Structure formats: C-alpha cells, structure tokens
Amino acid sequence: MPADKTHDTKGARRGRDESPEERADRQWAELLQELRVAQTGVQILFGFLLTVVFQPRFTELSYVDRNIYIVTVILGATTMGALVGPVSFHRLVTGRRMKEEAVIWASRLTVCGLLLLLCTMASALLLILRVALHNTFALWLVGGLVLWFVLCWFVLPAWALHASMAKD
DSSP, X not given: OOOBTTBOTTSOBOSOOOOHHHHHHHHHHHHXXXXXXXXXXXXXXXXXXXXXXXXXXXXXXXXXXXXXXXXXXXXXXXXXXXXXXXXXHHHHHTTSSOHHHHHHHHHHHHHHHHHHHHHHHHHHHXXXXXXXXXXXXXXXXHHHHHHHHHIXXXXXXXXXXXXXXXXX
C-alpha cells in the first residue's frame, strides 16, 4: 500500500480517517478554541494597559518607565492584531474554498501572537516590578518568568512533538 496522509511507509494506519476538507474543518475548530482562551487574556491585559495612562500616579513614572509603558501598549496592540487576525482572515476568505489555507495562515498568526504575547507579558511585568521593587531584582524576576513562559508555551510542546516523532 503506498504511503499517504493516513498510512505510514509500511502501510500501517496512523492518524484520523478524514478528508483534507474534514481535517481543515477540525483544525479550524480546534484553533478557534485555542484563540478564545488567548484572546480573553490578551483583551483583559490590553484593557488594563489602556487605563494606566489615566491614573494619577502615571505622571510620577520615570522617563524609562514611561517608555516601557509605551512599548508595552504597542506590544499589546500588535498582540491583539495577531490574535484577532485569524478571525478576519477567515471571514474574508469564507466561501472561497480556502479553508486549508485559512488554517495555515491562522496558525501562523496565532504563533506570532503568542510570541508577541510573551513580549507583552515581559514588558508589562518589567514595568510593574520596577515600580513595585525599585531595584534591579525586577530584571531577574522578569527573566525567570520569561524562561517559564518559554518552557510552558514552546519548549514542552516542541519536546512532546520531538518525542512523538521519535516513536514513529
């Protein structure tokens, strides 16, 4: 039996028995569920960031902290753009038999959004911890948290993927 998407090179079945269209539909539904989780957190974070500038203590921030704030807001906005992008992409190509392409591009935008979210979180944490601690320990804490996010969001999935591929 020839190798295809549902069989390995030895003819053994693997994966799901679904057409490319069914696979795209399933992957799109799974991606939407993932985006719902990410978008909610990003919307709350971004909404909070937008209110900071209107707080009375904002004028007391140092020049460096104001710049960190501006970078954080810009990162938050770009994160929102990347994580809402898949919805817009899907809406604009719906009905044009492009579901597989939509899934690929939406997945890319989602990964980009996760990378931007990592940067947004690091920047927001840096600002908050600099204001709270008034010392360089904030940098070490943020560095540790960034490593934690990288481990949870990227290293563990990559490790699981590598381990799965080694089994096959």
